[in-house]
Amino acid sequence: MCTVGGPVDIDFDEGLKPKDYKCKDCGGSFSSLGKNIRCPTCGSDNCIAA
Template structure:
């Protein structure tokens, strides 16, 4: 039998190389990580890194 405990929070801010992105389709601005970043709002892959 398997049991699951309470959820837990992990503070990853400052530990992973998050980058700022802007979606060219819907204009959403968000943080992302990885090579194939997609907009969390519209799921478009047409995003650019913003500075």
């Protein structure tokens, strides 16, 4: 096995906080992580950060 560099020191809890979103189609509010946000209620991707 080949490795590059030393050990990785990352705290995965740091900076990975979900953002609050609101669906513009059904009006649902939810929290999510990631780039391709979809409403868990209706499946729409027409969501904005709240």
